[in-house]
Amino acid sequence: MAPTAVLCGDVRIGPEAxxxxxxxxxxxxxxxxxxxxxxxxxxxxxxxxxGHPARLGDDVLVGPHAHINGADVAAGCFLxxxxxxxxxxxxxxxxxxxxxxxxxxxxxxPPDATVPIGWTAVGNPAEILPPDQHEHIWAVxxxxxxxxxxxxxxxxxxxxxxxxxxxxxxxxHRDDQVLEHDQG
Numbered sequence: 001m002a003p004t005a006v007l008c009g010d011v012r013i014g015p016e017a018x019x020x021x022x023x024x025x026x027x028x029x030x031x032x033x034x035x036x037x038x039x040x041x042x043x044x045x046x047x048x049x050x051g052h053p054a055r056l057g058d059d060v061l062v063g064p065h066a067h068i069n070g071a072d073v074a075a076g077c078f079l080x081x082x083x084x085x086x087x088x089x090x091x092x093x094x095x096x097x098x099x100x101x102x103x104x105x106x107x108x109x110p111p112d113a114t115v116p117i118g119w120t121a122v123g124n125p126a127e128i129l130p131p132d133q134h135e136h137i138w139a140v141x142x143x144x145x146x147x148x149x150x151x152x153x154x155x156x157x158x159x160x161x162x163x164x165x166x167x168x169x170x171x172x173h174r175d176d177q178v179l180e181h182d183q184g
Contacts, residue, residue: 005040007032008176010048014038014058025054029172035060035075044068052087052149063099069150071103074111083115087149097121104137106144 001013002021009027013019014036023040025032030048035058040046044066048054052070056062060073063081070087076094079085085103092111097103101115104122113128115121121128123140147155151162 008173020044028169030054030070038062041066049087057093080117086146088144104141104144105146105149 001019004021005019006024006026011025011027011032013034016036017034017038019025019040020042022042023044025034025040025046027048029050031053032046032048033053033055034040035056037058038056038060040062041064043064044062045068046054046062047069049070054068054070056073057075057077059075060077060079062068062079063083065082066079067084068079069085071085071089071091073079073085073091074093074095077091078096080097080099080101082100083097083102085091085097086105088106089103090108091097091103092109092113094111095109095113097115098117100118102120103109103115103126104120106124107122107126108124109115109121109126113126115128118131119128120131120137122137122144127140129137147153147157151165153162153165
């Protein structure tokens with residue numbers, strides 16, 4: 001593990017896995033599991049939540065600046081630079097999400113699927129759509145219940161209530177302490 005990587009909460013790292021510089025693996029109120037021989041590259045964020053743990057199977061590559069939030073990523077997946085994978089998403093074995101690809105909340109990719117550069121996977125089973133298909137993406141996405149899945153509130157919750165909940169939730173780290181670990 002690189003000396004500037006951050007692990008917070010119930011984070012489990014498999015054998016021979018590598019967590020690179022400034023990667024953040026935070027279990028919040030859930031769990032993060034990283035399988036054997038995974039590589040989590042610089043500035044990636046992996047977040048586990050209650051009800052949506054983040055799980056990486058064996059032999060997964062998470063590229064720089066990727067965001068994996070409460071998703072189940074099967075063995076052999078390749079998640080390129082800048083991808084976003086949202087809570088409740090499930091990626092089948094050997095799937096690829098290419099540069100800046102998105103796998104939306106509660107969406108399911110079959111094994112060996114590919115989300116092209118900048119495209120979005122949405123639905124169960126996932127439709128893989130180009131970025132110029134916003135209306136089609138939204139037609140599927142609105143039924144996947146992003147606000148309830150991610151924030152635990154119904155769509156239309158006033159921003160003041162939503163942000164109060166978020167501030168309280170993230171405040172759970174207020175009293176965290178840094179633990180020394182072996183650099184070997």
